[in-house]
Amino acid sequence: MTNCKITILPANKRVTVPKGTVLLQAIQQAGVHIESACGGQGVCGQCRVKIEEGRYNTETTTQLSGQECAQGMCLACLTLVEGDLTVSIPRLADWEKAQILEGEGGVTLELGHWQINPALKKVHLKLPPPSLDDNLSDYERLRRELHRRGFPDRHLHCELPFLQKLGQVARQHHWEVTVTLIQSDTVVDLIEIEGGDVSQHRFGLAIDVGTTSVVVHLVDLVTGKTIDVASSYNAQAACGDDVITRIIYSQKADGLIRLQKLVIDTINRLIEEVSSKHRIDFQRIDSIVAAGNTTMTQLLLGIDPRYLRQDPYIPTANSFPMIRAAEVGLRVNSHASIYCMPCVSSYVGGDITAGVLRSEIYKQEPLTMFIDIGTNGEIVLGNKDWLVAASCSAGPAFEGGGVKCGMRATSGAIEQVRIDAATFEPTVRVIGQGKPVGICGSGIIDGLAQMLMAGIINRKGKIYTDLGHERIRVADGIPEYVLIWAKDSATETDIVLNEVDIDNVMRAKGAIYAGFRTLLIEVGLNFDVVERFLIAGGLGNFLNIESAVAIGLLPDIPQERFKYIGNSSVIGAYLALVSAELREESERIANSMTNMELSVSPAFMEEYLSALFLPHTDLSAFPSMREKLEQEYS
Amino acid sequence: MTNCKITILPANKRVTVPKGTVLLQAIQQAGVHIESACGGQGVCGQCRVKIEEGRYNTETTTQLSGQECAQGMCLACLTLVEGDLTVSIPRLADWEKAQILEGEGGVTLELGHWQINPALKKVHLKLPPPSLDDNLSDYERLRRELHRRGFPDRHLHCELPFLQKLGQVARQHHWEVTVTLIQSDTVVDLIEIEGGDVSQHRFGLAIDVGTTSVVVHLVDLVTGKTIDVASSYNAQAACGDDVITRIIYSQKADGLIRLQKLVIDTINRLIEEVSSKHRIDFQRIDSIVAAGNTTMTQLLLGIDPRYLRQDPYIPTANSFPMIRAAEVGLRVNSHASIYCMPCVSSYVGGDITAGVLRSEIYKQEPLTMFIDIGTNGEIVLGNKDWLVAASCSAGPAFEGGGVKCGMRATSGAIEQVRIDAATFEPTVRVIGQGKPVGICGSGIIDGLAQMLMAGIINRKGKIYTDLGHERIRVADGIPEYVLIWAKDSATETDIVLNEVDIDNVMRAKGAIYAGFRTLLIEVGLNFDVVERFLIAGGLGNFLNIESAVAIGLLPDIPQERFKYIGNSSVIGAYLALVSAELREESERIANSMTNMELSVSPAFMEEYLSALFLPHTDLSAFPSMREKLEQEYS
Secondary structure, eight states: OOEEEEEEETEEEEEETTTOOOOHHHHHHHEEEOOOOOOOSOOOOEEEEEEEEEEEEOOOOTOOOOHHHHHTTEEEEGGEEEEEEEEEEOOOOGGGOOOOOOSSSSSSOTTTSOOBBSSSSEEEEOOOOOOSOOOOHHHHHHHHHHHHHOOOGEEEEEHHHHHHHHHHHHTTTTTTEEEEEEOOOOOOOEEEEESOOOOTOOOOEEEEOOSEEEEEEEETTTTOOOOEEEEEGGGGGGSSSSSHHHHHHHTTTTTHHHHHHHHHHHEEEEHHHHHHTTTOOOOGGGEEEEEEOOHHHHHTOOOOOOOGGSSSSSSOOOSSSOEEEHHHSSSSSSOOEEEEEEOSTTTHHHHHHHHHHHHTTTGGGOOOOEEEEEEEEEEEESSEEEOOEEEEEOOGGTTTSTTTBBOOHHHHHEEEEEEOOOOOOOEEEEEESOOEEOOOOHHHHHHHHHHHHTBBBBBTTOOOTTTTOOOEEETTEEEEEEEOOGGTTTTOOOEEEEEHHHHHHHHHHHHHHHHHHHHHHHTTGGGGGGEEEEEEEEHHHHOHHHHHHTTTOOOOOOGGGGEEEEOOHHHHHHHHHBHHHHHHHHHHHHEEEEEEEEGGGGHHHHHHHHHHSOOOOOOGGGGHHHHHHHHHOE | OEEEEEEEEEEEEEEEEEEBBBBHOOOOTTOOOOTTTTTSSSSSTTTTTEEEEEEEEEEOOOOHHHHHHHHEEEEEEEHHHHHHHEEESSOOEEEOOOOOOOOOSSSSOOTTSSBOOSSEEEEEEEOOOOOOOOOOOOOHHHHHHHHHHHHGGGGGGOOOHHHHHHHHHHTTTTEEEEEEEEEEESSSEEEEEESSTTOOOEEEEEEEESSSEEOOOOOOOETTOOOEEEEOGGGGGGOOOOHHHHHHHSSSHHHHHHHHHHHHHHHHHHHHHHHHTTOOOOOGEEEEEEEEHHHHHHHHHTTTOOOGGGGTTOOOOOSSSEEEEEHHHHHSOTOEEEEOOOOOOTTHHHHHHHHHHHHTTTGGOOEEEEEEEESSSEEEOOOOSEEEEEEEEEEEGGGGSSTTTBBOSSTTTEEEEEEOTTOOOOOEEEEESSSSSSOOOHHHHHHHHHHTTTSSSSSSOBBBSSSTTTTTEEETTEEEEEEEEEGGGSSSOOEEEEEEHHHHHHHHHHHHHHHHHHHHHHHTGGGGOEEEEEEHHHHHHHHOOHHHTTTTTOOOGGGGGEEEEHHHHHHHHHHHHHHHHHHHHHHHHHEEEEEOOOOOOHHHHHHHHOOOOSOOOOOOOOHHHHHHHHHHHO
């Protein structure tokens, strides 16, 4: 078997693979992040690379033009390695370490009016040494002391490794020890014993395990303060962009194991990053709370997610037992406990429970709609008396998927667009330094709204190709609007929005809006009575509310009712990390949420079809837009 | 490094070891059982072997005569392998598979008046399949059904591997499953899920983990019947004969790990024996109860026992958490739970708790003394209202240790001795077929009593060397009585009892009797009020009560008060295996027993010194013996 050396630019990483290896796998094996929304099916076109040098064998694809192929462009998933290769990944120079931007003002999360009282405790004990008169066994001596401290004796429980250490640690430290324990409803689990007083050294992690990105907060469990935050892409992205592709991937041989390993590796790298930066021994991290959607949670735990996408869409569990870090391979203290935020259903996960916890709608009077828009749109409606939840599949458009020049909200992404209605000339704002690379969700929404207002597209999303402007053209039979000329672009190609992109975005926004409407219809209400509209998640960060209303993604209600609440998933996880009460609250919240299957509601399809206009078929539901459109077209 | 081939006779086992290896290790490595009471210190003389052929290097020792050395005899622990060797182990031809004889009439244990209700249950469930209307998660669906069956929902708990299997098993078997669970006071632990109805296939093990021997009962948990019993030496014997030597051995590098492995290997061989014989898949064994003294229990669990022999003699724990078989490497279902019978103190262990459970003294009116005599003598005194426990170190005399021709109660052991007072000629009864090999505990007690009654020894244990009988002689300066001539012996050497042996036995019986007395003194009672005297353990099996009273091991009370109750350790373990209630009862028993440290009682030394006569300094305490002795000497 011949081996081939692959060099990957610009990261300049090297890897050796057998001849005949699929190039996508070689690149992943080298640890270089490459997008592959379709999981290597040759469909999404995201894994395009340029072969700078060497022998390869590739399939033709409609994703690439003849000219591109001639330049050595190919899809890594369709290319076999035939000899030593030098490959460059042209799209994003900084994919290697993409910055997931945080919605929060700073890195410090605060507990607010809650008392810090983590479920994980380190209890410092000075035990009376044994004597012939006081000859309790070591373990009973410890239990007696803990009982005195208010831990109910009959709930105390430990495992064998704890006992194996107990005798020696206690005597070596003259019966002064620190016991790490986790208190839950029915059990106090003694998980670690150390000599002396180390009760002031305890750290935890609040983790948002997103389909796209993973965010880790390192938290000092004594002060309750976040020490640092790190984030990165979820390395599972190499196996598919959304939960459905991941579930399909999990059914391959070793697919589940690989997906679990990829997300654990991602988290471990982030743990290493934050703990080494602050010189915190990873062994001192002994409590973890993870929030993710149901698929992400099951994959994290190595639980086969296949039934999530089979009618009637049943998760293995919504509430998970506390597990030990060693069981999944997280690089923290091996005894550390992992608590997963409880899920509600197959498509309303722990991230939403965390969001509801963070938003506090479960204990407030005003009727609130909570939304988290990504590949799926999850919606919670209710207040302190009742909560209903639903989800609808939006597709990847708001994450930049299915959009020719789409990308995630990272450096180089156009996140804001203004188009002069007179000249059709755009101005854009780009995340980070440098030239634009592509357009992220908020930019796409902005662009669409601006094209509508400028009269470049009609309410059906069709481009007026007869406007006689150089930016408005037809390429390969598809009408498009050029947002950035190649000379001003980091990719040296034109950045455009075309009719296919627009169609995808309209279907995405239509599904989300139909979700809002259907949920309201199911409970017999309408938008008027929704007093607050909380927007969570990455999209909300740069979202221009006016544009979102303009295209009919959000309802046309008074702007002051909208509020962006940041990455409420990780904040909720943080709350459950630092407060045992809020952890129990999470369980109550998840239990109390009624799940609605929108797809089986008769109203949904009708609402969806009505929403496939800009902003909507029924302009009376968008009075402010009606006014504007009338002005524009007057 | 040169390798040497070692052939071990009569087992005809072969092993290859590097030149310079200690022969004892080579023999152990070959899997051949060899006694080594001192743990390889060259002190006990038990590991004597004969080199039939080959080069070796040995140290001189007082344990062997010059003649023996000339014949190629040596101690394996003092001998280095210098080339290929053929070695024979002369003492016991059937050590390889020694039969530990059972005190019980048959192998079947019965539960008697208790209901069978094992802590481990297999619950067969037919779950309603999920639908859009009944869309609980798999785990909640299971919990709901278990809750209907009376298992409190808030107590239900499972671990990750359970969830990882749940979805697939349930669907593959159309929602008909069998759940294995363990119910304790505060938690119902779901440990396994299988498809279909396998609730009628569940097996458990009741294990007596003795210092000397290990007994395993394979039990059908549906019927409560013992299917078979197997027993063998505890392979730890290679590391020392008694708990003290084992504790010392455990402090060597890897000593603890090795001791744990040896006993686990012993148990695994017995499991293999009984399960393969009855074609029972070892995966179907999922509940184990082990009863052992405190040292054996800690070694089984890999808990450092060193503090057991350090003042103030504190065990790590008396009550142990339920552990999984996989944690210690027992070859049964890896999820199987192991429950260790709770201990009372460093020297009153789970075997005694099991014995008290079996004896039922904890719930009966009559004041009872329960004794288990081995290397240690453990004593429990009390009734349904109170229980006190104590232990005293007897030394290995009753197990055949420290006695020149002593051996355990296995095939070839003289277990009964009668000596004609007129002719001084003995008659003996031997265990099993064939010529005698040595004398076991009951034979030694019998021999001593008979020598006393026949006037061969005086009340100080000294042999009258002037009786002018060929069986009474002085060898190497030590007076001895020849019980079996070389021509009638399996070892082709004379089997004798000498004054050193007698001295050791007197000190052993003195310690035990002093223990009885001191315990009674501490609670302000005397033998007259002890209504029952229950004798447990191996020694009791062949023990002649009259002889035991004659030498002052047992008190001189009416014979009908004595009762032999067999291996109450394994019977108690069996009861805790088949009845959850009795398992909880065990915990209450262990908690309720007050431990007495006899060694710190001022009375003990005085009682001990008074007991160093045959039967006792104070003949008035032995009225029946006084009478007999007066007859003999009249």
